[in-house]
Amino acid sequence: MMPEALRTSLQARVAAAVTPREAAVDVMKELQAHYGWLTDEAVGEAARLLGLSELQVEELATFYEMIYRRPVGKKVIHVCDSISCWCACCEEIMRHLKERLGVEPGGTSADGMFTLLPCCCMGMCGDSPAMSVNGTPYGKLTPELVDEILARERALAS
Amino acid sequence: MELPLFKHNRPDRPVTFAQYRQEGGFKALEKAISGMSPTEVQQAVIDSGLRGRGGAGFPTGRKWSFVPRDLPGPRWLICNCDEMEPGTYKDRVLLEHNPYSLIEGMTLACYALGVRHAFIFIRKGYEKAAANLGRGIAEAKEAGLLGERIAGSDVSIDIDLHLSAGRYICGEETALINALEGKRPNPRSKPPFPAVKGLWDGPTVVNNVETLANIPAIVAHGPGWFKSLALNPEGAGSKLFCVSGAVTNRACFELPIGTTLGAIIDGPCGGMREGKKFKACIPGGASTQFLTAEHLNVPMDFDTVAKVGSRLGSGGVIVFEEGRCLVAATLNLIDFFARESCGWCTPCREGLPFVKEILARIEAGGGEERDLGILREHVKYLSYSFCALAPGAMAPLEGLLTHFEDEVREHISKRRCPFKGQ
Amino acid sequence: MPKLIIDDIAVEVPAGTNVLEAARSVGITIPHFCYHPALAIAGACRLCAVKLLDGPVKGIQMSCSLPAQDGMVVSTTDPEALQLRSMVIEWLMINHPHDCPVCDEGGECLLQDFTIAGGHGRRRYQGKKRTFLNQYLGEGIQHEMNRCIECYRCVRFYQDYAGGTDFGVTGSAGRVYFGRFADGALESPFSGNLVDICPTGVFTDKTGRFRARYWDYEFAPSICPHCSVGCNTSPQNFQRELIKVVARRNDQVNGWFICDRGRFDKGYVNDGRRPRQPMIDGVACGYEEALDALAGRISDFIGMNGTGSLALVGSARLSLEGAILLGELARYLDGAQLCYFADSSLSGGSLAAVQLLNEQNAASLSDLEGADCIALLDLDLMQEGPMLALAVRKAALAGAQVYLVAAEPGAAQKDLPFRCTAVGSLDEVPLEGGGQGGRRLRRRRKGARTAGPPGLDRSEVGHAAAGGERLRRGAAGP
Numbered sequence A: 001m002m003p004e005a006l007r008t009s010l011q012a013r014v015a016a017a018v019t020p021r022e023a024a025v026d027v028m029k030e031l032q033a034h035y036g037w038l039t040d041e042a043v044g045e046a047a048r049l050l051g052l053s054e055l056q057v058e059e060l061a062t063f064y065e066m067i068y069r070r071p072v073g074k075k076v077i078h079v080c081d082s083i084s085c086w087c088a089c090c091e092e093i094m095r096h097l098k099e100r101l102g103v104e105p106g107g108t109s110a111d112g113m114f115t116l117l118p119c120c121c122m123g124m125c126g127d128s129p130a131m132s133v134n135g136t137p138y139g140k141l142t143p144e145l146v147d148e149i150l151a152r153e154r155a156l157a158s
Numbered sequence B: 001m002e003l004p005l006f007k008h009n010r011p012d013r014p015v016t017f018a019q020y021r022q023e024g025g026f027k028a029l030e031k032a033i034s035g036m037s038p039t040e041v042q043q044a045v046i047d048s049g050l051r052g053r054g055g056a057g058f059p060t061g062r063k064w065s066f067v068p069r070d071l072p073g074p075r076w077l078i079c080n081c082d083e084m085e086p087g088t089y090k091d092r093v094l095l096e097h098n099p100y101s102l103i104e105g106m107t108l109a110c111y112a113l114g115v116r117h118a119f120i121f122i123r124k125g126y127e128k129a130a131a132n133l134g135r136g137i138a139e140a141k142e143a144g145l146l147g148e149r150i151a152g153s154d155v156s157i158d159i160d161l162h163l164s165a166g167r168y169i170c171g172e173e174t175a176l177i178n179a180l181e182g183k184r185p186n187p188r189s190k191p192p193f194p195a196v197k198g199l200w201d202g203p204t205v206v207n208n209v210e211t212l213a214n215i216p217a218i219v220a221h222g223p224g225w226f227k228s229l230a231l232n233p234e235g236a237g238s239k240l241f242c243v244s245g246a247v248t249n250r251a252c253f254e255l256p257i258g259t260t261l262g263a264i265i266d267g268p269c270g271g272m273r274e275g276k277k278f279k280a281c282i283p284g285g286a287s288t289q290f291l292t293a294e295h296l297n298v299p300m301d302f303d304t305v306a307k308v309g310s311r312l313g314s315g316g317v318i319v320f321e322e323g324r325c326l327v328a329a330t331l332n333l334i335d336f337f338a339r340e341s342c343g344w345c346t347p348c349r350e351g352l353p354f355v356k357e358i359l360a361r362i363e364a365g366g367g368e369e370r371d372l373g374i375l376r377e378h379v380k381y382l383s384y385s386f387c388a389l390a391p392g393a394m395a396p397l398e399g400l401l402t403h404f405e406d407e408v409r410e411h412i413s414k415r416r417c418p419f420k421g422q
Numbered sequence C: 001m002p003k004l005i006i007d008d009i010a011v012e013v014p015a016g017t018n019v020l021e022a023a024r025s026v027g028i029t030i031p032h033f034c035y036h037p038a039l040a041i042a043g044a045c046r047l048c049a050v051k052l053l054d055g056p057v058k059g060i061q062m063s064c065s066l067p068a069q070d071g072m073v074v075s076t077t078d079p080e081a082l083q084l085r086s087m088v089i090e091w092l093m094i095n096h097p098h099d100c101p102v103c104d105e106g107g108e109c110l111l112q113d114f115t116i117a118g119g120h121g122r123r124r125y126q127g128k129k130r131t132f133l134n135q136y137l138g139e140g141i142q143h144e145m146n147r148c149i150e151c152y153r154c155v156r157f158y159q160d161y162a163g164g165t166d167f168g169v170t171g172s173a174g175r176v177y178f179g180r181f182a183d184g185a186l187e188s189p190f191s192g193n194l195v196d197i198c199p200t201g202v203f204t205d206k207t208g209r210f211r212a213r214y215w216d217y218e219f220a221p222s223i224c225p226h227c228s229v230g231c232n233t234s235p236q237n238f239q240r241e242l243i244k245v246v247a248r249r250n251d252q253v254n255g256w257f258i259c260d261r262g263r264f265d266k267g268y269v270n271d272g273r274r275p276r277q278p279m280i281d282g283v284a285c286g287y288e289e290a291l292d293a294l295a296g297r298i299s300d301f302i303g304m305n306g307t308g309s310l311a312l313v314g315s316a317r318l319s320l321e322g323a324i325l326l327g328e329l330a331r332y333l334d335g336a337q338l339c340y341f342a343d344s345s346l347s348g349g350s351l352a353a354v355q356l357l358n359e360q361n362a363a364s365l366s367d368l369e370g371a372d373c374i375a376l377l378d379l380d381l382m383q384e385g386p387m388l389a390l391a392v393r394k395a396a397l398a399g400a401q402v403y404l405v406a407a408e409p410g411a412a413q414k415d416l417p418f419r420c421t422a423v424g425s426l427d428e429v430p431l432e433g434g435g436q437g438g439r440r441l442r443r444r445r446k447g448a449r450t451a452g453p454p455g456l457d458r459s460e461v462g463h464a465a466a467g468g469e470r471l472r473r474g475a476a477g478p
């Protein structure tokens, strides 16, 4: 269920927009932050807030890389695999994460903590290889640093 | 000479509003509003020779002049901070250090164009830049430099942030307009151009972050000063070069337009990393052609780089060292573009996966002679796609086939990647 | 009127015509998938490439997106254009399942036709095909997404043209998917047009699948019998069974489309209980015999009771042909009563409407599409003439003001695919212009022959007609 405060703030966001649709991405992101991913229920809520049909919300939700329409773990790890990170051996970082989390890209670790996904260029090319954990960017990764980050993010979550 | 974009930067934290003001910030805005007509501001931008820093290099003042002034209804300005082209991170670095040049530049642009309400379209992942901008906008409003009745005049301008959710195509200006309107971000057909019919069908100017951040200095110091910043006679201003790949210092530098490629790598980048040898580079983000060692003395300006078959693009320089397989590098680039195709038109949506399949096969040792021909057909016919994404994707492939055909052939004849161990 | 040259033929077309239509006007078909005359230009498939050899624009261009201009010299057979077309077909066939033998579209498939025309025949792609799961879309339409060539016609029709909101396009890149949020029957009463508009076999008519091929059918140009709009259709008949009904283009009436009732409601035609043979007192016989018996019995009846006692009862739902024949019979049997309505108020309203309608004040659907102000007079559009709703929608999208005159608008307003203002009486409709210059009123009279709320009485009909007349005289036409 959506908390009343969230509903009120989203209604205000929609009301302030030039057209309700303009607020669509904001609304989806806020709902995703609340539910963890954009659940079917969240799509319904977004549709009602925006005056759209569920399908029309789905048309937008499925377009964007950072809107999840499937369950994810508590935290989502995105490993950049675009050219600069590739030059900096992002494949090794990905291999390391797969091993540590025991999942393939797209999978969620058994404890439900991390979902592992690749992503397109994060704009961190100068600090490649890079990844983000629930939106927090990390650069100049090494396998050791990745382990540290996993431990820290795990600790932060509990 | 002091270059305009990074001069306010502090090494470890963003410049504050007070510091920016103290260093002459918002003087240009006050000057324009109190003593220049909108036309004079536009003329200064035209005279400055400023060209768009978003990739295409279109003269900014000329773009502004396409906006019809007599249509009823609102006009719009959108700042393009989608910056998802691999190898490009200059706008992020600029905004993480200093959001004020952009805010001031946009306010000036709004003044020149008669725009009441502007947007900054920010990609996912740039939350820090967005936070800086949000704070900067509030501070500027507080100081009466933005919002209602700017600096006591009867000019009112607002800037809003629009945060995206991650797709490269949103950086294409007409797709961006659809995205901002909350529609699926497929590009729109041109004509009509956004300057005539854009956001909510009103006349709209879309400019890159760096482009707009240059405006205050142009207004403050004059077009002549801006022109004189460049090292080459045809050039104008400075450029942010963000370097990645096999150099010692991978960072974003502000350098005069016309600095040579070699000077960037050997100068601020501190040369190649760990004694590696330069093999090739992509000069302006993923959608530009490879340049090779013979191009190291090319001045980095729009026309000079175009003359050698590539593009200055976004200034995202990606450096490859000897021993790096460029078939694999191109495969990585194509994979990016295939994933980021919006799915609207056939050549891009279906052609890019075709190219990817061929390159992957060649890299894996399964390439055939006829594949070269098929790749060349794609280079040619993907240029007839709906927007510039697919032609951009073909640029590195074309570079590969132009400068490194032997390397591709070696993959095919040896039936393996020559850069990988036996 | 731009003059241009296409394949050495001089062509002159009305301004605004695209090069694809200009070529069509002289008998040259340029292959195309995404272009459809009724829909907005998409420029998505890139199949319609031509080469401009001279004139204001040069080089390879998409003929669907290019307005014809003076001085253009167009080649539709240029090798480079042909090569691009062949590559477009190759790209589109990369993921196509090649399941034509079991596809109901086979034989009437644009993809088949243009694959041949495109000249691509050898597979060079060595990767895997991408596949999709299909959805249940209701009892009318079968979904087979793997056949999709992503021309976006369906979504442009469903959402943009017909105002539906439960079907669209999701995903991006090679993952674009055309369907609903979840399995379920399509909600739009115009959904069946997906069958006609999809250039391949993604949507096929479930009510007539796997019965026959296109070349097996008997066709006849027909008019839909379901309401008084009179949409043009083309029923497809096979071995004395009506298999499918498809839309037949008529720009004055229904354009390219029909509603789902006209397409799918055909069970009664094939119903086994429907008399297929003449009978006398329940015993089958020949036509001649039956007609003789009928004539004999009528004349016996008249001989005993006089023509005044004879009533000929038709139905408002009778086909036009039947209604005319019944009228002829009544004229022949001078003095016999002819009636079509069980309720005299319905017949009164209908008669009043017919008497007041003339060539000047009757509006066609295409007139309606171009109107500035539309008053819907006590009528449930979606029930009584669904295709009218699409015409009104088109006008509304172009800026027309639409008013629904009804005592209780609620239900009638709910499902309309356009915005309208509900008013209590015709007098509240701003007929005398007001807004931007002269507006014209199009009266939509309730089809008195259909079921539903009782017909308007004569004075109301007259009132509406007078309002329209007043406007017509006062307004500057478009």
Ligand SMILES: Cc1cc2nc3c(=O)[nH]c(=O)nc-3n(C[C@H](O)[C@H](O)[C@H](O)COP(=O)(O)O)c2cc1C
Pocket: B051, B052, B053, B054, B055, B056, B057, B058, B060, B063, B080, B081, B082, B083, B084, B085, B168, B169, B170, B171, B172, B173, B174, B206, B207, B208, B209, B211, B212, B387, B388, B389, B392
């Ligand atoms: C696929 C694609 C992606 C683009 N991405 C960006 C971008 O992220 N940022 C940007 O400023 N311009 C981008 N552009 C260029 C814009 O369409 C547009 O030309 C630019 O924002 C204009 O600004 P300028 O004149 O200041 O350079 C992109 C173009 C294409 C075709």
Ligand code: SF4
Pocket: B169, B186, B187, B340, B341, B342, B343, B344, B345, B346, B348, B349, B385, B386, B387, B388, B389, B390, B391
């Ligand atoms: S080239 Fe076509 S499919 Fe690719 S991004 Fe542009 S419009 Fe979309």
Ligand code: SF4
Pocket: C147, C148, C149, C150, C151, C152, C153, C154, C155, C178, C197, C198, C199, C200, C202, C203
């Ligand atoms: S389903 Fe048919 S109409 Fe829709 S995009 Fe695919 S091929 Fe085109």
Ligand code: FES
Pocket: C031, C032, C033, C034, C035, C042, C043, C044, C045, C046, C047, C048, C049, C062, C063, C064, C065
């Ligand atoms: S018909 Fe012209 S691009 Fe599809």
